[in-house]
Amino acid sequence: MSFKTLDDLPADLAGKRVLVRVDLNVPMADGIVTDRTRIERIVPTISELSRKGARVILLAHFGRPKGKVVPEMSLRPVAQALEEELDHRVDFATDCTGDEAKKEIGEMADGDVVLLENTRFHPGEEKNDPDLARAMAENGDIYVNDAFSAAHRAHASTEGIARLLPAYAGRTMQAELEALEKGLGSPEKPVVAIVGGAKVSTKIDLLQNLVKRVDALVIGGGMANTFLAAKGVDVGKSLCEHDLAGTANAIMKEADASGCAIVLPVDAVVAREFKAGADNDTVDVSAVPSDAMILDVGPASVMLINGWIDKAKTLVWNGPLGAFEIEPFDAATVAAAKFAAEQTVAGKLVSVAGGGDTVSALNHAGVADQFTYVSTAGGAFLEWMEGKELPGVTALSA
Known part of the structure; x- marks a missing residue:
């Protein structure tokens, strides 16, 4: 199977809004991330896009809120751990669509990184609702999926949005797919x-x-x-x-x-x-x-x-x-x-x-x-x- 990677993107991404689906479904205890492995794995993709001038907009889920806003499943505490691993400021938006997301994204400068709130707070996420996928896609010019761990689900942020924007594999996704090809593909x-x-x-x-x-x-x-x-x-x-x-x-x-x-x-x-x-x-x-x-x-x-x-x-x-x-x-x-x-x-x-x-x-x-x-x-x-x-x-x- 052939797929496009970050190597297929222009060297200069200044001004481009890049929606990046990542896996931030990390273990937490008392609001603290207890294992940062999944955060560490997405750092190369985010850092590379930021260096190239992209406005990096992160989409992720956390837990199983079943389409409702559950404060305990907010991604806000994860933003701090991500900021520390990236050694780069990470802003946070309290929704992944709508006015809050648009406001935060509209204030971004080239190289900035923003994390949007839990995609599963929307009932349309796990249903792969085309309206939700379109609402997400409106906030980006390019889509990058770096969450292989969520790739077995046909959700709005993993499958629906990839049909609406130029889509690429992030570095973690690329490494995973190449390794799996060596394992059982060929x-x-x-x-x-x-x-x-x-x-x-x-x-x-x-x-x-x-x-x-x-x-x-x-x-x-x-x-x-x-x-x-x-x-x-x-x-x-x-x-x-x-x-x-x-x-x-x-x-x-x-x-x-x-x-x-x-x-x-x-x-x-x-x-x-x-x-x-x-x-x-x-x-x-x-x-x-x-x-x-x-x-x-x-x-x-x-x-x-x-x-x-x-x-x-x-x-x-x-x-x-x-x-x-x-x-x-x-x-x-x-x-x-x-x-x-x-x-x-x-x-x-x-x-x-x-x-x-x-x-x-x-x-x-x-x-x-x-x-x-x-x-x-x-x-x-x-x-x-x-x-x-x-x-x-x-x-x-x-």
């Missing part, structure tokens, strides 16, 4: 996917898509228990969706037909309590005690997984291999993540990761910055992995 083979997490039921579409597109699919976390049980393995008291045995078997059959190897744990770390430092044992998956639960894959499984990573040219990772939040059940995730990072740094592997707890798991392992690309997009990353069309991306296609 990857260098062999391709290995690691999919972990608690439940198969939340990732059926994902698994069904991956078995047709990768050479090996490593399944970990609670999901692996469902696949093991479907093969007749007694998983004791482990988290397991026994009612999805048929689905698991169908996925394994599809993988076999597609030439995709399904890689399941061969050993497991088991415990009788789900708590940090709980007494635990490493056993073969065929010997899980009936009163114990699997909380991590074992060292033999890690060797198996690392063997597949070693063969791979491309790795796509979504979800931890075990209960990584609790020691010692983080061991497998950390070991595999570190090996993948080593291969990446050595230039032997393109590694793309994201969705759910993946970012936290890689940060926990201390290797997030050593992967080729780590997406903070969550739902959009998962839908891309599932092979679904992302409306906000499609709207940018050149």
Whole structure:
């Protein structure tokens, strides 16, 4: 898919009003932003446009106000954190359309930055109301989308407005799309996917898509228990969706037909309590005690997984291999993540990761910055992995 980027814009944007859709749906506590990762990622786009003389007008949502003005979901507190990260003044407008927005935008000078209030305070945002999209578009000459994490939603500020103005991908959107193309679009083979997490039921579409597109699919976390049980393995008291045995078997059959190897744990770390430092044992998956639960894959499984990573040219990772939040059940995730990072740094592997707890798991392992690309997009990353069309991306296609 081809799309225009900031490189396709004129070098001088003096006087141009550039509407930039960003992701500022950041964690907050007592009015303070507690994690600025998403803010940090949009700084390059905003700074570049400002340097080129553009009047940068930011559109974003926060929370789920459901089309009503909810003071606790105002973006005003985020403006201060953004100002600090940008090292540039950020003005604030109390609406994203109407007189308030027009007044604030009308007073802008070249290079200025203004943040408009939560787009979801308008009921038309999530309905992709054409009237709201037009009202937003009236405030700009150019549209830039730098919010891949919101690109799976056909909303007025992500899809509708892109149909009304010359549309471009911001630097974060560009980096995301280029990384995803390397991951599953046109990857260098062999391709290995690691999919972990608690439940198969939340990732059926994902698994069904991956078995047709990768050479090996490593399944970990609670999901692996469902696949093991479907093969007749007694998983004791482990988290397991026994009612999805048929689905698991169908996925394994599809993988076999597609030439995709399904890689399941061969050993497991088991415990009788789900708590940090709980007494635990490493056993073969065929010997899980009936009163114990699997909380991590074992060292033999890690060797198996690392063997597949070693063969791979491309790795796509979504979800931890075990209960990584609790020691010692983080061991497998950390070991595999570190090996993948080593291969990446050595230039032997393109590694793309994201969705759910993946970012936290890689940060926990201390290797997030050593992967080729780590997406903070969550739902959009998962839908891309599932092979679904992302409306906000499609709207940018050149």
